[in-house]
Amino acid sequence: MNTSEFSLNFQAFVISTVLSFLSVHSSVVEKPIFKWLNKQTERERSLLVQKHSLKTEQASINMVDEFAKYSKIQRQINSIDGKLEDIRGNKPTNNILVQLGFTYGVKFVLVVMLIVLSLYYRYTPVFYLGNKINLMPFTHFICYPNDINCVSFYFWVMCSAAVSRMLQML
Template identity: 30%
Template sequence: MNILLIVSTSICAIANVIPFITEYIISWIFSENKNEKQLKLEVSKLEQEMSVISMVEEFSKYTKIQRKHSKLKEIYKNQYCTRLSSRLKTQLFFNYSAKFFNAIIMIILVKMYRTQPIIILPRDTLWPLNDLFSWPGTDQDSISLLIWIGITTLVLPRLFFKINSV
């Protein structure tokens, strides 16, 4: 088996897997911390306390609890938004960095092995399209690296989408 086939297919597959891997790792890193969990617990306790108190009969106590509830809820919301923003920035950075390095590797491979066939098939297997599949190379009944990258770039995302939807 041709090592160029394995390398090029692997690089195209990695390009489709990296977003899922980074999403998993980053969601683990940017998970809710103890302070946020404590704030969430306090907010829910205050909500329970407010539901027990009659707003008409104990208005001052109710408003005091309501102000504290609003303040804690605002603090939690700010921390949550900050964490979510940091998570999104980090995820975008890693995804685009990986795509950039992947593109550089692909460009280098195409530059070095542009005309070399990646798969050589039996005679007249690709008969009506043999010139198209072998382009820019000249070997008949072969698939060039450039065409193979195009095929894997089109097929693998659909394959990964079907796997993830199951």
């Protein structure tokens, strides 16, 4: 086995393991992107600062003794809440179709990548087990379409995905 075959085998091993893990745990990819899309704008931050200052001012006022002043501050807070809802409602990630499309879109891309790589690496064993190990009842299942005692890309993707699902249950 020369070094180029070993690097290709190592490459297949790493790529299949990472993509299998990501296909099961796609939220690892989705959450940072959603967080980035939902980050607060400068306008939102300034409105939240105004709202916080009005709330602290309102907390210092006795509602019974100064009801008019308390109500005026409450109307300002309600106005700020309305503006915040308008700003947050215009974000694209608040649409349920966008969220579902993005969630399943990431999974779809990862699965398509696994399929393409399965075709590309179909005759490349991920690693060789050696002659001392005999996997007799399962040899053809583990090795297909490679030689005996080689772990195929297909089998390694299935094993990696199964281990990822087991880790997900923990």
